[in-house]
Amino acid sequence: MENTDTIIDISNVTMRFNLAEQKTDTIKEYLVKLATGKLHFNEFFALRDVSFQIKRGEAVALIGKNGSGKSTLLKLVAGVLYPTMGSVTVNGSIAPLIELGAGFDPELTARENIYMNGAILGHNRAFMDRHFEQIVEFSELRDFIDVPLKNYSSGMVARLGFSLATIVKADILIVDEVLAVGDFRFREKCHRKIAELLEGGTTLLFVSHSAEQVKTLCPKAVWLDHGQMMAFGDTEEVFCLYENAYRG
Amino acid sequence: MKLPKNFLQIRRFCQYKPLLIELVSRDLKVKYRRSFLGYLWSLLNPLLMMTIMTVVFSYMFRFKIPNYPLYLICGQTLWSFFNESTTMAMSSVIVNGPLIRKVYIPKYIFPVSRVLSSFVTMSFSLAAILIVMLVTRVPLTWKLLLVPIPLVFLLLFCTGVGMALSALAVHFRDILHLYSVVVMAWMYLTPIFYPISALPEKVAFFIKFNPIYHYITFFREVVLYGTLPSAACWLGCAGYSVLALLVGALVFRKLQRNFILYL
Numbered sequence: 001m002e003n004t005d006t007i008i009d010i011s012n013v014t015m016r017f018n019l020a021e022q023k024t025d026t027i028k029e030y031l032v033k034l035a036t037g038k039l040h041f042n043e044f045f046a047l048r049d050v051s052f053q054i055k056r057g058e059a060v061a062l063i064g065k066n067g068s069g070k071s072t073l074l075k076l077v078a079g080v081l082y083p084t085m086g087s088v089t090v091n092g093s094i095a096p097l098i099e100l101g102a103g104f105d106p107e108l109t110a111r112e113n114i115y116m117n118g119a120i121l122g123h124n125r126a127f128m129d130r131h132f133e134q135i136v137e138f139s140e141l142r143d144f145i146d147v148p149l150k151n152y153s154s155g156m157v158a159r160l161g162f163s164l165a166t167i168v169k170a171d172i173l174i175v176d177e178v179l180a181v182g183d184f185r186f187r188e189k190c191h192r193k194i195a196e197l198l199e200g201g202t203t204l205l206f207v208s209h210s211a212e213q214v215k216t217l218c219p220k221a222v223w224l225d226h227g228q229m230m231a232f233g234d235t236e237e238v239f240c241l242y243e244n245a246y247r248g
Numbered sequence: 249m250k251l252p253k254n255f256l257q258i259r260r261f262c263q264y265k266p267l268l269i270e271l272v273s274r275d276l277k278v279k280y281r282r283s284f285l286g287y288l289w290s291l292l293n294p295l296l297m298m299t300i301m302t303v304v305f306s307y308m309f310r311f312k313i314p315n316y317p318l319y320l321i322c323g324q325t326l327w328s329f330f331n332e333s334t335t336m337a338m339s340s341v342i343v344n345g346p347l348i349r350k351v352y353i354p355k356y357i358f359p360v361s362r363v364l365s366s367f368v369t370m371s372f373s374l375a376a377i378l379i380v381m382l383v384t385r386v387p388l389t390w391k392l393l394l395v396p397i398p399l400v401f402l403l404l405f406c407t408g409v410g411m412a413l414s415a416l417a418v419h420f421r422d423i424l425h426l427y428s429v430v431v432m433a434w435m436y437l438t439p440i441f442y443p444i445s446a447l448p449e450k451v452a453f454f455i456k457f458n459p460i461y462h463y464i465t466f467f468r469e470v471v472l473y474g475t476l477p478s479a480a481c482w483l484g485c486a487g488y489s490v491l492a493l494l495v496g497a498l499v500f501r502k503l504q505r506n507f508i509l510y511l
Contacts, residue, residue, distance in 0.1 A: 017509065080349060080508060119270040122267070124266040
């Protein structure tokens with residue numbers, strides 16, 4: 001039964017952003033808009049009534065054009081955003097690779113940042129002590145471990161971020177086009193790591209514009225267009241529909 | 249349906265305790281990084297401030313306060329803790345905006361960690377007060393054991409204020425600019441460098457509604473005068489702490505869902 005239970009349940013999710021409201025920064029602006037009734041004016045639907053379920057151990061890709069709601073959906077699953085309507089239920093721990101090194105502090109050294117970021121992901125110090133060596137090993141940054149992160153190049157930061165996020169075995173891995181960073185060899189290494197995690201039963205939610213990447217990693221795919229779910233199912237079939245739609 | 253959700257929140261609360269510790273220790277590490285004297289500044293700063301203020305105020309105003317340096321440093325230490333902690337907590341959510349947009353973290357952790365790190369810094373400054381006590385030969389009584397009480401009450405008060413401010417500042421950035429003015433007015437309305445007896449009776453009556461007045465009074469009673477604070481003082485301290493915490497938590501809770509839209 002372990003393999004068939006639903007780990008991510010997205011049901012009738014609608015995400016509405018209020019563009020006008022977002023721009024209200026000052027009390028004066030707020031009052032003016034309130035008085036003129038423009039407060040709830042420019043509504044924008046990032047997602048409309050999207051529903052699907054992901055079972056434990058599945059690898060699912062999200063495809064679609066820029067601005068079709070992919071990242072919004074990832075953020076909903078990660079718990080960063082709350083849906084306007086509907087519900088998102090996640091039964092497991094999440095390792096978000098939405099933007100690598102999101103929690104890094106440039107003033108701290110890599111060593112300090114590893115502990116810091118581990119804590120952001122909800123791990124205690126003892127746990128991080130046990131995994132510290134693995135993280136350093138995987139990132140290949142041993143020589144720079146006591147250097148403040150502000151002196152790192154962006155590729156080095158990405159290495160550290162990836163090593164951190166994947167070393168801990170989370171139930172769900174959320175990957176949003178982070179693999180475009182780092183040198184070729186390290187990218188390869190990341191792919192191998194993700195494949196390895198998948199074999200270990202981790203669920204993957206993957207966003208990428210590279211059809212090749214998606215097809216090798218994910219047997220299933222969701223196609224989003226203007227916030228609406230156009231198709232959900234076998235990757236090859238979804239890609240067929242997707243490519244036909246933009247060709248014709 | 250309501251109960252499991254609350255239970256889940258409590259579990260999450262515990263899960264993020266290591267993060268709270270990390271954030272506090274980061275604040276402390278970053279604060280004095282690259283300065284020669286490091287943490288010694290937490291001791292030196294209040295002493296130097298006290299010296300200057302003692303010179304300035306004892307020449308300008310000539311208040312009849314026995315042991316003026318100790319009177320001053322008691323008020324000054326507590327006040328600067330309140331000032332520093334709430335000011336830093338206020339911008340904590342905004343500063344950590346990039347993080348909040350990317351990873352799920354319970355957001356209360358930012359104002360709370362800021363207030364806690366100021367609290368730790370202030371605890372170092374207590375050594376400065378002890379030095380002044382020894383130099384001015386103030387008798388050390390058992391009442392000094394009560395010192396943590398006003399400090400913890402003040403910590404709770406600052407946490408509440410900090411939470412409310414940080415949530416409001418996300419929605420209305422003007423607060424960031426307004427608050428420094430409010431704090432300055434508030435400081436002059438707090439008997440830090442003058443005795444409350446120096447004020448006309450009517451004004452003195454209003455000062456008693458100033459929460460900080462109660463914390464400072466409590467602190468001075470046990471440190472400076474070696475007496476037990478009155479029941480009214482206990483009540484004032486506890487009451488304002490609970491009130492601030494309650495209001496702060498409610499405001500924060502209500503506003504936090506939409507933080508991400510404004511960051």
